[in-house]
Amino acid sequence: SQQGEEDPQALSIQEGENATMNCSYKTSINNLQWYRQNSGRGLVHLILIRSNEREKHSGRLRVTLDTSKKSSSLLITASRAADTASYFCATDTGGFKTIFGAGTRLFVKA
Amino acid sequence: NAGVTQTPKFQVLKTGQSMTLQCAQDMNHNSMYWYRQDPGMGLRLIYYSASEGTTDKGEVPNGYNVSRLNKREFSLRLESAAPSQTSVYFCASSERGIDEQFFGPGTRLTVL
Numbered sequence: 244s245q246q247g248e249e250d251p252q253a254l255s256i257q258e259g260e261n262a263t264m265n266c267s268y269k270t271s272i273n274n275l276q277w278y279r280q281n282s283g284r285g286l287v288h289l290i291l292i293r294s295n296e297r298e299k300h301s302g303r304l305r306v307t308l309d310t311s312k313k314s315s316s317l318l319i320t321a322s323r324a325a326d327t328a329s330y331f332c333a334t335d336t337g338g339f340k341t342i343f344g345a346g347t348r349l350f351v352k353a
Numbered sequence: 354n355a356g357v358t359q360t361p362k363f364q365v366l367k368t369g370q371s372m373t374l375q376c377a378q379d380m381n382h383n384s385m386y387w388y389r390q391d392p393g394m395g396l397r398l399i400y401y402s403a404s405e406g407t408t409d410k411g412e413v414p415n416g417y418n419v420s421r422l423n424k425r426e427f428s429l430r431l432e433s434a435a436p437s438q439t440s441v442y443f444c445a446s447s448e449r450g451i452d453e454q455f456f457g458p459g460t461r462l463t464v465l
Binding site: 247273274276283284285286287288291331335337338339340341342343344345346 | 357384386388393394395396397398401403409411412443445450451452453455456457458459
């Protein structure tokens, strides 16, 4: 099964609301990354959090990492219609083999 | 800067045909990757190249070969295409293995 698993699989919210996505993983990691994919496009890197960090911010994005629970969350505040996309967590366990989860599909209604 | 480019964008093959997917990056990155994305399964690593001159298998290498032609280019070859290889293929690059990856736009491949 996948190293990283996102929850929920799909999320539908109104513009202006916050969106929270979670990622759980199984083995120890060096870092965890979040990516966004718009329909039919390649992935775009959003944020990287290292195993010794607990929280990181980038604009409207907040990522937390709890290595004791092997989980991470991505919070998008004040969502916009343009945030509609799939969001993937990716775990780096070393050796160049980054493992991606199946993703959360976010739909933001205007 | 174009970033990561991939050709072709779309391809339809018949079972047993061969083809090569091309990937190039202009960011002077050391590491390059090939992934496939199937519906509901996220991305799976096929092969990667940690640096020029080296290639290694990823999670799903069977049925594929790769060539790191130079620091810029990393190609993926299907020697005898099968319907199970119908997928979207993404190439990516990074400065080092622990860094963020930059993705190309993808190649949508259908094998009939």
